[in-house]
Amino acid sequence: DVYKRQPLWLWFLEQYPSCFFRYFTVHGTSSIMKHLALILVLFLTAPAIAQSQTESFESYYLQEERTLRISLPEDYDAEKTYPLILVLDAEYLFDMVVANARFYHRADRMPSSIIVGIDHEEEYLRERDFSFDPDNGYLTPDSDAFYSFLEKEVLPYCDKNFSVAPFKMFIGYDSSAALGNFFLYGDRSPFTAFLSISPVLPTDMENLVPSRLLDLPQQIFYNLVLEKEPTSDRQRVLQMNQSTASIQRDGLQYYFDQYESPDHTTVVAYGIGKSFDNVFKLFRPITPMEYKKEILTSTEPVIQYLYHKYEMIEELLGFQKPYELNDIMAIYSASHKKEDFESLRDLAEICKKQWPEQMLGDYLQGEYFEYMGEVRKALRAFEKAYQKNEIDFLTKEAAYDKIAAIKDDFGY
Secondary structure (H helix, E strand, O other), X not given: OOOOOOOHHHHHHHHOHHHHOHHHHHHOOOHHHHHHHHHHXXXXXXXXXXXXXXXXXXXXXXXXXXXXXXXXXXXXXXXXXXXXXXXXXXXXXXXXXXXXXXXXXXXXXXXXXXXXXXXXXXXXXXXXXXXXXXXXXXXXXXXXXXHHHHHHHHHXXXXXXXXXXXXXXXXXXXXXXHHHHHHHOOOOXXXXXXXXXXXXOOOOHHXXXXXXXXXXXXXXXXXXXXXXXXXXXXXXXXXXXXXXXXXXXXXXXXXXEEEOOOXXXXXXXHHHHHHHHHHHHHHOXXXXXXXXXXXXXXXXXXXXXXXXXXXXXHHHHOOOOOOOHHHHHHHHHHHHHOOOHHHHHHHHXXXXXXXXXXXXXXXXXXXXXXXXXXXXXHHHHHHHHHHOEOEOXXXXXXXXXXXXXXXXXXXX
8 A cells, every 4th residue: 555655764764763863873982982082172173272362351340451262163154143152260161162162063063152261360360259258158349340240241242242142151160160150140141051060159059059040931051060079068069969950940951960080170171071962952963862752752743843943943042053854854754653744744844945956845745645645746746856856865766666656556
């Protein structure tokens, strides 16, 4: 029965999903490869780090001049928008953040990003900028001035001078991570994502951070990274993790990573790349695990997963990302597996719009009409597909076989 025939390439997808999700087969890494990746980051991105620039900034709130380290994407285009990553303790964090960001972008695991760093090389700067009242945990006048410098000067400066997307990420370590948490205390945070590496917690912060993450009415990605060795704040950080992990709120994505081997210094290198993996998961193509655990188990039409994914990318990152062929194939497979043929119809329209010269959209539309029992419409759709260009695995032979099968079965 032509309506119930399973396309050969759908069978192949079900038998060997890695062939169609080949991106993740190529980039899947063993523990050895993960260590090699750290070496590759240094060698592949060294020229990009050298391209970073510094700018002097005269601060009204600090009443002094501070230096900003700025790294723009290699393909920077003022007509596009880019996530902004703000890095404190930049004298030793900045280059690692830039290296990881460039490496992940080249692997198509995160978008090109603008990275801005602020040094605290002089110890008195750290003690002054990251000082907290020991009695109540509030910012001191000095740290409040630095907080205002970031919020009211650095961020507006970046928005004015660069093409910054709505998505902003804060990266801090030790005391600077604690200062970053104060951006959660307002009615709305200017940052969408946080990486807090082995934070030193002011008084009561282990309770205030979970409370604010629960109450904030916005999308937040919060990454907490901790080493296993004992520190003075370790138990309080673990308490903060336990409270935050129990939060049930739409829009909060929380990640906690505790590492066995690294100490308080080396944990930094482990946390940066992992946080990019967590935060920019949405940007990456659909994985086989995501396909099985999220798409196939959802009660919504499978096309809704695709719509939601790309709407979130546009909302957070400020640009429309073209549909990945990998993602199209994941939704195609799920629509067949769940017999959700209305999603197949919508998927065909997406493909016709994005790849008008290729045969994929018409081919999928032909399959939709097949399953709906509209044989003449199916035949016309496959004939249109045959006249267009092949795309990836889909060949003219596949369209011809469909045309021949319909004509043989129905005598057209």
